[in-house]
Amino acid sequence: MLPSIIDVARENQLTFNERSLNKKEVMCKCPFCLADANNPKKFYLSLNPDKNVFKCWYCKEYGGVLQFESLVTGNSYEEVRLKYFGDIKKKYHPAELLSPKQLKAINWDEIKRKHNDEYKRSLENVFADWKAHVHSQRILAFAKLLIGIESKKYQLICENIKKQALDSQVPNLLEDVLEMYSSSEWKSWALEAREIAVSALLIARKENNELANALVYVVFAFSQYNQKNKNDNRRVG
Numbered sequence: 001m002l003p004s005i006i007d008v009a010r011e012n013q014l015t016f017n018e019r020s021l022n023k024k025e026v027m028c029k030c031p032f033c034l035a036d037a038n039n040p041k042k043f044y045l046s047l048n049p050d051k052n053v054f055k056c057w058y059c060k061e062y063g064g065v066l067q068f069e070s071l072v073t074g075n076s077y078e079e080v081r082l083k084y085f086g087d088i089k090k091k092y093h094p095a096e097l098l099s100p101k102q103l104k105a106i107n108w109d110e111i112k113r114k115h116n117d118e119y120k121r122s123l124e125n126v127f128a129d130w131k132a133h134v135h136s137q138r139i140l141a142f143a144k145l146l147i148g149i150e151s152k153k154y155q156l157i158c159e160n161i162k163k164q165a166l167d168s169q170v171p172n173l174l175e176d177v178l179e180m181y182s183s184s185e186w187k188s189w190a191l192e193a194r195e196i197a198v199s200a201l202l203i204a205r206k207e208n209n210e211l212a213n214a215l216v217y218v219v220f221a222f223s224q225y226n227q228k229n230k231n232d233n234r235r236v237g
């Protein structure tokens with residue numbers, strides 16, 4: 001059902017090292033970092049047709065064939081998955097639609113790789129962890145947004161939240177918090193974020209570089225918030 005990573009590379013016009021074509025590791029020019037672009041002898045991207053995975057020895061980008069196609073075509077991971085598996089939303093558990101990088105963000109990637117049976121039994125937990133992750137990332141992003149607006153550094157804070165979306169692998173993070181900000185009724189996560197932002201601003205206001213300091217306090221307050229939640233969950237569970 002899955003395409004071969006070599007075919008995906010060909011369809012997307014990657015440049016092969018012809019001499020590596022029959023080897024275990026097929027080498028290409030890396031389309032992600034382009035670090036080998038100006039040196040005809042260097043090919044940093046390694047494709048492994050047996051395992052159907054890729055890795056760049058220079059920029060360390062790596063993953064499976066779906067992730068690869070998603071990166072080289074610019075289509076989302078889910079679009080690529082749907083291309084090969086059809087409309088699988090009904091048949092598959094939502095946790096199975098998470099990408100390898102999203103699983104890594106919630107520390108399930110290794111368990112999936114090394115203990116797949118345990119992973120398959122744990123899909124409910126995986127998805128619960130993912131929802132908790134999205135929830136807490138939204139709180140952090142929303143607190144940042146409020147501080148950015150208050151400090152009149154809107155553009156700067158939007159860039160910061162876009163980077164957070166990449167790091168945390170939560171798609172549409174900026175869009176979601178902007179939509180919440182302009183909605184007439186803030187959900188509980190927005191209200192929690194406001195509390196964090198208000199206390200961060202109160203502390204930062206006493207100092208000079210208000211925005212930078214407020215952001216530091218937000219990240220600090222957020223880590224405390226996360227810690228407290230983890231402890232509460234442990235007590236309940």
Ligand SMILES: [Zn+2]
Pocket residue numbers: 030031032033034035044045056057058059060061
């Ligand atoms: Zn690279």
